[in-house]
Amino acid sequence: MPKAKTPTRLRPRKLKAVTSKPKNPDVWKLRLFVAGQTSKSIRAFANLKVLCEEHLKGRYQIEVIDLLENPHLARGNQIVALPALVVNLPQPVRQIIGDLSDTDRVLVGMALQKII
Amino acid sequence: MKKARQPNSKTLQKALTGIQGLDEITGGGLPSGRPTLVSGGAGSGKTMFGLEFLVRGATQYGEHGVFMSFEETIPDLTKNAASLGFDLNELVADKKLFLDHVHISRSEIAETGEYDLDGLFIRIADAVQRVGAKRVVLDTIEALFAELPNPGILRAEIRRLFGWLKEKGLTTVITAERDRPDKLTRHGIEEFVSDCVILLDHRILEEISTRRLRIVKYRGSTHGTNEYPFLIDEQGISVLPISSLGLDHPAPAIRISTGIARLDGMLGGKGFYRGSSILLSGTSGAGKTSVAAHFVDAACRRGERCLYFAFEESPRQIVRNMRSIGIDLEPWVGKGLLQFQAARPTYGGIEQHLLVTHKCVSSFKPSVVVVDPITNLLMVSTLHEVRSMLTRMVDFLKTQQITAIFTSLTAGSGSLEASEADVSSLMDSWLQLKSIEVGGELNRALYVLKSRGMEHSNQIREFLLTNDGLRLLDVYLGPEGVLTGAARVSQEGREKAAGTFRRQQMEGRGRELDRKRQIFEARMVALRAEFEVEEETIQQSISESKLLDEELLQDRGQMVRSREADASAYTKEGSAPVARRR
Structure with a gap:
């Protein structure tokens, strides 16, 4: 666990590896923050999976982060509400909270509407 | 949950x-x-x-x-x-x-x-x-x-x-x-x-x-x-308050001088209690600051620390003004015994003042605190708030056993006592200074309105601000109360004249007595002389008759001897019955 130093952050951590990439990425990096295997987090993951399969087939990566295991990540990513889907790419960083059951709003939140 | x-x-x-x-x-x-x-x-x-x-x-x-x-x-x-x-x-x-x-x-x-x-x-x-x-x-x-x-x-x-x-x-x-x-x-x-x-x-x-x-x-x-x-x-x-939840502060019985000898006299001869709160109220120019300065001076002389909150005058001004009545506060400031805390009341809210007080008191640890004058706090607050602030301040100072003097300006008109009634109940002692107008002049007078836990004079005393301090004068009562100023001076004159007259009268009587004594003594001498003269003549006649007797006896013995009669009857013993018979 990278516990060495975690200074409190003001802004969400930006992933250095990907910031230099062009706007319209080949791969959507999606990070789903959950706290354990709650019904909400399972539901959120399922909803996300369906959505991505439908709209971003083969162009996405889902990383599920369990904050119970890595609590410091909540601070770095300014997570308050869970489950939270953080869309790092394309910029800007957006957060979509809830169990992602409202597909239309998820799409708006991910700014996918115009792509499709 | x-x-x-x-x-x-x-x-x-x-x-x-x-x-x-x-x-x-x-x-x-x-x-x-x-x-x-x-x-x-x-x-x-x-x-x-x-x-x-x-x-x-x-x-x-x-x-x-x-x-x-x-x-x-x-x-x-x-x-x-x-x-x-x-x-x-x-x-x-x-x-x-x-x-x-x-x-x-x-x-x-x-x-x-x-x-x-x-x-x-x-x-x-x-x-x-x-x-x-x-x-x-x-x-x-x-x-x-x-x-x-x-x-x-x-x-x-x-x-x-x-x-x-x-x-x-x-x-x-x-x-x-x-x-x-x-x-x-x-x-x-x-x-x-x-x-x-x-x-x-x-x-x-x-x-x-x-x-x-x-x-x-x-x-x-x-x-x-x-x-x-x-x-x-x-x-x-x-x-705030830092400590004002109870009324359990100590009450020391130590008395401290006011710095004005005759005022001590008015307060049972010993001055105020240490740790008491004293209100000095009076009209403007009545001498409140001067009385307070005396107290401060006396405390500094005893080696105690004083904290002076000035809401009206700057420290320099106070020092200068007090010098005019013979009190030099400057050395005490220099020695660190006296600290001034001067600020216009409007500089902060009432709480700020209270806090400043608390802070200064906590850091300076004085044994005497002067607040001059509390009435200026009314500029920034209501009477109610000032009262509550003063309550807290008094409580705080009492728990620290600090003697506190509050001066209070009373309006020129209106009842002197009534206007201060709101804070006076907090105070242990209350000295009222006032200007008395008699015969076209204003004179300063002082009286002890109350002083808890000690006997105190009930007189209104006139006082003067002289070059060497405040001086309380004797009481002159006239038909309309205490006499002050010129009226007092004229009364003094009258009393002096009356005194002289009495003294003269007394001296005259003394002289008459002397004279009578002299006459009496002269008469005594004359009588004695007369008596002596009489005594002399009487003594003379007595001794004459004694001589006569003896001569007679001698004559008779010679006669007996010459007649050769029984001489034994006419010996010296025998002469006694004769003399008795006479």
Whole structure:
């Protein structure tokens, strides 16, 4: 666990590896923050999976982060509400909270509407 | 979810806040292990309250803390805390404090279904675990209502959060914005906090701001229920009164001189009690400051420290003016026995003055405090507030056994006593100075209106401000009361003339007596002379007749001898019966 130093952050951590990439990425990096295997987090993951399969087939990566295991990540990513889907790419960083059951709003939140 | 009562606690455990005065009002601090709601309007000092609670906890009571800021960023917070003299960076580096800024903005967030605040729970739990915190501050958690959709869920989650904090045994301060007078918080979260609610208020009255604190409720504990003024300055928050909850200050029997010999005489010969509060009231120019200066001078001569709060004159002006009546205060200032604290009353609210008093007294540790004059405080406040401030001040000074002199300006017209009635009941001794107008002149007079616990003169005494101090004069009573000034002088003259007349009369009588004695003695001499003359003649006649007798006897013996009769009958023994027969 990278516990060495975690200074409190003001802004969400930006992933250095990907910031230099062009706007319209080949791969959507999606990070789903959950706290354990709650019904909400399972539901959120399922909803996300369906959505991505439908709209971003083969162009996405889902990383599920369990904050119970890595609590410091909540601070770095300014997570308050869970489950939270953080869309790092394309910029800007957006957060979509809830169990992602409202597909239309998820799409708006991910700014996918115009792509499709 | 809810029940988190500590099993061992029969009485409520409390966590000291370290905030000056608050621990006294709450009887030991905030409820330990429970949430406390601190509510107030914008700029009422909620964040400062939270910060000080954490910093004091970490530095003074060994209880580390977590500050969850929902509004201000960490650099802002650090800067604000630095203005109170708290170095947050150092505390963070020492792992005594953990700061976290919860930043969310609605524009970056979309809600797409049911959510919970587990993220926040995790962040708090993580932070608490990192520094081993016992205290948590959630600075305006209601900010979440603006940023997160679905208030229904949010309310339920916040309720769950409070329950969780309680379960964890964390002493929590939750701040909340109050925007309407009929509600404690904007979103009604006070209903989730049932243990302790503190209300902060910042109001402007007649252009002068006053901060106030009130404990709305404190379950399971007694607490002061008043509105207490408080201040935020470079040393943090101070709630006033610092100590005014009881009337149990000591009452020393030591008496100290007023510095005016004859005034001591009016006060049972010994002066005031140490630690008593003295009111010097009078019209302008009646000599209040001069009397106070005498007292200060006397105290400094005894080697005691004096603190002089001047609300009207600058220290230099006081020193100069007092020199004109022969009191040199400058050396005492130089020796560090006398300290002036001069400020216009309008420079701050009434609480600020009280706080300044407290601070100066605590640091300088005087045995005499002069406040000159208290009436100027009315410029910045109402009579009611001045009275409550003075009550606190008097109580505070009494607990420190500091003798306090308050001068008070009474209006030229109107009843002298009535206008001061509001503060006079707080005072142990009350000297009234007044100008008496007689025969077209104003003269100064002084009397002791009251002096608790000692015999005191009931006379109105005239006094003069001379080159070498204040001098109380003898009492001259005229047909219309005490005589002063020219009337007194003329009365003095009259009395002197009458005295001379009496003396002359007495001397005359003495002389007459002498004369009579001389006559008497002369007569005695004459009588004696007469007597002596008479005595002489009588003695002479007696001795003559004695001689005659003897001659007769001799003659008779010669005759007997010549007749050769029985001489035995005419011996010396035989002569006695003859003489007897005569």
